[in-house]
Amino acid sequence: xxxxxxxPNVTAPTTQPTAIFADAVRDATSLRRFLHGLPGVDQVGxxxxxxxxxxxxxxxxxxxxxxxxxxxMVDLTTLEGADTAGKIRSLCAxxxxxxxxxxxxxxxxxxCVYPDLVTVAREHxxxxxxxxxxxxxxxxxxxxxxxxxxxxxxxxxxxxxxEIDMVIDRGAFxxxxxxxxxxxxxxxxxxxxxxxxxxxxxxxxxxxxxxVRRASWLALLAGGDFIKTSTGKVSPAATxxxxxxxxxxxxxxxxxxxxxRGVKLAGGIRTAKDAVRYLVLVKETxxxxxxxxxxxxxxxxxxxxxxLMQRTRERTGVYSGNDYFTVD
Amino acid sequence: MSIWEYTPAPESRESARLRPSYQMFIDGEFVxxxxxxxxxxxxxxxEVLAEVAEANExxxxxxxxxxxxxxxxxxxxxxxxxxxxxxxxxxRLIQERARELAVLESLDNGKPIKESRDxxxxxxxxxxxxxxxxxxxLEYAGFGANPRPLGVAGQVIPWNFPLLMAAWKLAPALAAGxxxxxxxxxxxxxxxxxxxxxxxQADLPPGVxxxxxxxxxxxxxxxxxxxxxxxxxxxxxxxxxxxxRTIAGxxxxxxxxxxxKAANIVFDDAPLDQAVEGIVSxxxxxxxxxxxxxxxxxxxxxxxxxxxxxxxxxxxxxxLGDPLDKNTDIGAINSAAQLEKIRSxxxxxxxxxxxxxxxxxxLPERGFWFPPTVFTGVSQAHRIAREEIFGPVLxxxxxxxxxxxxxxxxxxxxxxxxxxxxxxxxxxxxxxxRLRAGVVWANTFNRFDPTSPFGGYQESGFGREGGRHGLExxxxx
Numbered sequence: 001x002x003x004x005x006x007x008p009n010v011t012a013p014t015t016q017p018t019a020i021f022a023d024a025v026r027d028a029t030s031l032r033r034f035l036h037g038l039p040g041v042d043q044v045g046x047x048x049x050x051x052x053x054x055x056x057x058x059x060x061x062x063x064x065x066x067x068x069x070x071x072x073m074v075d076l077t078t079l080e081g082a083d084t085a086g087k088i089r090s091l092c093a094x095x096x097x098x099x100x101x102x103x104x105x106x107x108x109x110x111x112c113v114y115p116d117l118v119t120v121a122r123e124h125x126x127x128x129x130x131x132x133x134x135x136x137x138x139x140x141x142x143x144x145x146x147x148x149x150x151x152x153x154x155x156x157x158x159x160x161x162x163e164i165d166m167v168i169d170r171g172a173f174x175x176x177x178x179x180x181x182x183x184x185x186x187x188x189x190x191x192x193x194x195x196x197x198x199x200x201x202x203x204x205x206x207x208x209x210x211x212v213r214r215a216s217w218l219a220l221l222a223g224g225d226f227i228k229t230s231t232g233k234v235s236p237a238a239t240x241x242x243x244x245x246x247x248x249x250x251x252x253x254x255x256x257x258x259x260x261r262g263v264k265l266a267g268g269i270r271t272a273k274d275a276v277r278y279l280v281l282v283k284e285t286x287x288x289x290x291x292x293x294x295x296x297x298x299x300x301x302x303x304x305x306x307x308l309m310q311r312t313r314e315r316t317g318v319y320s321g322n323d324y325f326t327v328d
Numbered sequence: 329m330s331i332w333e334y335t336p337a338p339e340s341r342e343s344a345r346l347r348p349s350y351q352m353f354i355d356g357e358f359v360x361x362x363x364x365x366x367x368x369x370x371x372x373x374x375e376v377l378a379e380v381a382e383a384n385e386x387x388x389x390x391x392x393x394x395x396x397x398x399x400x401x402x403x404x405x406x407x408x409x410x411x412x413x414x415x416x417x418x419x420r421l422i423q424e425r426a427r428e429l430a431v432l433e434s435l436d437n438g439k440p441i442k443e444s445r446d447x448x449x450x451x452x453x454x455x456x457x458x459x460x461x462x463x464x465x466l467e468y469a470g471f472g473a474n475p476r477p478l479g480v481a482g483q484v485i486p487w488n489f490p491l492l493m494a495a496w497k498l499a500p501a502l503a504a505g506x507x508x509x510x511x512x513x514x515x516x517x518x519x520x521x522x523x524x525x526x527x528x529q530a531d532l533p534p535g536v537x538x539x540x541x542x543x544x545x546x547x548x549x550x551x552x553x554x555x556x557x558x559x560x561x562x563x564x565x566x567x568x569x570x571x572x573r574t575i576a577g578x579x580x581x582x583x584x585x586x587x588x589k590a591a592n593i594v595f596d597d598a599p600l601d602q603a604v605e606g607i608v609s610x611x612x613x614x615x616x617x618x619x620x621x622x623x624x625x626x627x628x629x630x631x632x633x634x635x636x637x638x639x640x641x642x643x644x645x646x647x648l649g650d651p652l653d654k655n656t657d658i659g660a661i662n663s664a665a666q667l668e669k670i671r672s673x674x675x676x677x678x679x680x681x682x683x684x685x686x687x688x689x690x691l692p693e694r695g696f697w698f699p700p701t702v703f704t705g706v707s708q709a710h711r712i713a714r715e716e717i718f719g720p721v722l723x724x725x726x727x728x729x730x731x732x733x734x735x736x737x738x739x740x741x742x743x744x745x746x747x748x749x750x751x752x753x754x755x756x757x758x759x760x761x762r763l764r765a766g767v768v769w770a771n772t773f774n775r776f777d778p779t780s781p782f783g784g785y786q787e788s789g790f791g792r793e794g795g796r797h798g799l800e801x802x803x804x805x
Contacts, residue, residue, distance in 0.1 A: 049605050
């Protein structure tokens with residue numbers, strides 16, 4: 001049953017915000033002042049920096065390392081109305097052994113499903129070390145009462161989800177009601193218990209990089225273990241400038257608090273080339289410490305096969321066709 | 329120890345089609361000339377790249393005469409729409425041979441391949457494309473109803489952007505109907521000679537473009553030659569003054585693009601992450617061998633510590649090494665002499681009491697290298713705040729108010745460029761109107777475009793290159 005239910009106007013954070021930022025989150029006004037006091041993001045400059053990083057040439061040994069690292073950072077995802085137990089089963093098999101032709105291929109980080117299918121995923125991933133992630137909080141729109149959202153989270157946690165991907169209330173954020181968004185994240189975090197919380201900002205709806213920076217900090221202050229770009233249902237989803245600004249946020253948060261939080265990119269990353277470019281961006285923005293599934297994830301489905309194909313190409317020197325990799 | 333090192337990704341040296349020797353280009357032909365051939369080396373490993381013919385007095389004379397003939401008989405009377413066809417052709421050939429030119433430029437100059445590939449060569453082609461479009465529209469450029477070419481232009485260019493500077497000089501001159509004798513720098517003559525080959529490939533009439541390699545003497549001979557109607561020089565302020573003295577009392581027209589000590593001004597409301605990028609590209613782009621480099625960082629005291637921490641962290645990610653590696657950010661210093669100058673000014677900075685910090689990057693054993701370096705605690709009285717270092721060395725000064733920032737920024741005999749970093753539009757305009765600098769960048773730095781005029785105030789020279797304004801230097805009106 002539902003673990004905890006908060007009504008929207010009750011603000012009883014169960015996680016203490018990091019002490020250094022206690023002032024920033026004291027009330028609605030101070031939170032607003034803090035977020036608006038963050039340095040601005042010059043969009044042209046951020047785009048130029050992201051484009052510059054994309055010119056790094058990653059070849060040979062460094063490419064193999066990146067491809068394998070990227071496979072291990074994937075949250076293999078299916079979020080369709082048409083999902084069934086059978087679909088989840090085959091996705092879990094793929095997660096355990098992405099490349100049937102090569103047992104040395106590392107498994108992915110997690111499988112990401114809707115809450116009602118967590119039990120199925122849990123069952124097929126038992127004792128694999130692969131996490132079960134579940135979207136919750138009225139994914140993808142987030143348009144439901146807090147009570148419903150928390151029930152959604154509790155369902156997923158109870159069914160055995162290790163990670164919860166929540167969506168923020170973009171309406172409240174865009175209306176400037178930051179405290180509302182904050183309280184909701186805090187409440188969801190509490191409902192997660194020991195499950196890790198990924199906070200989806202849906203950057204495609206936030207529109208400006210200034211908003212992305214504010215939303216990133218808001219989620220970090222509220223206790224999100226990860227900040228995540230998108231639901232995958234809104235275009236544009238993850239883009240290099242957005243990833244850049246989010247990596248800067250976790251970097252600066254770590255510099256201030258000593259605590260490293262993660263970033264998950266989701267939506268629109270389909271090629272190995274893009275994935276490797278994002279790893280470069282992570283390494284050169286936040287640092288290599290983030291090059292671990294504990295702190296960096298890529299939410300994707302079709303990406304894995306391209307990573308596998310490129311990996312096979314690096315090992316054998318030849319490209320094999322799509323038919324040599326599994327469709328799940 | 330890094331968990332993820334980038335495997336070296338060098339561009340193939342073969343692409344440069346390097347030859348053991350290069351001749352000079354006079355009257356449409358490559359000739360040996362009569363000077364003493366000199367060697368050009370790769371500053372990244374000090375190996376000799378090629379032997380290059382040196383133009384002496386008689387070669388320069390031949391070149392100027394050829395240019396005069398070509399001006400009087402062909403180029404000066406050719407309709408603009410015909411001239412433009414040649415310029416378009418040159419632009420396209422630069423694009424076609426972009427990789428060759430980029431690799432050759434990196435070998436000869438020491439700059440990272442990502443810069444020669446993404447900046448120097450594309451911009452050189454863009455300049456020819458841009459001025460090709462002007463050749464048949466000169467009457468509408470705002471310089472009178474019937475603007476006329478000047479005649480023979482003697483052009484002397486520096487080693488920091490060898491091909492790009494050649495394009496900056498040649499394209500507007502040719503578009504306006506002048507013929508040219510170009511003297512590339514002695515440490516970087518190769519791409520200008522390939523450009524000469526491209527002129528040949530484009531069937532440019534003989535004598536319209538001549539390239540006379542050599543050192544200072546060759547340049548001085550060219551500048552002083554009686555057959556030259558117009559002198560255009562890019563280089564040091566010292567040599568610029570000498571040129572001015574040489575041609576005083578003659579009818580020669582002159583444009584000079586000289587040194588600089590640009591202020592890059594960061595206000596407390598700046599987009600700090602992008603400002604850090606702008607500081608990096610302002611002073612560490614092309615190893616700081618940029619006349620408009622943002623070599624003085626003026627940062628508002630209230631954000632100075634935060635900004636400098638970010639800057640140092642960012643400098644830690646810069647990759648210094650093999651210029652041909654596609655992942656190299658900082659290449660080699662162009663010459664032993666330049667390295668010596670950078671070292672000695674840096675030592676002076678230390679002895680004057682400024683605090684020196686250098687990025688911790690291992691330097692290759694051979695070749696000319698200098699790590700990205702930041703001096704803090706610099707004041708206006710220090711030499712490193714006043715003299716052009718022309719290397720990867722940043723001097724950091726602080727200010728308290730916009731007035732103080734403006735006063736310090738303008739307190740230099742130079743005046744080539746400046747940068748402003750603030751999210752406040754009104755402050756950008758307020759500052760830009762008061763800064764005595766030919767180029768003012770707002771929330772960016774070191775961005776170039778053929779449509780935008782470029783040039784300085786005071787000891788940074790006079791005349792503009794680029795844009796409609798760039799035509800004026802080559803037209804009589």
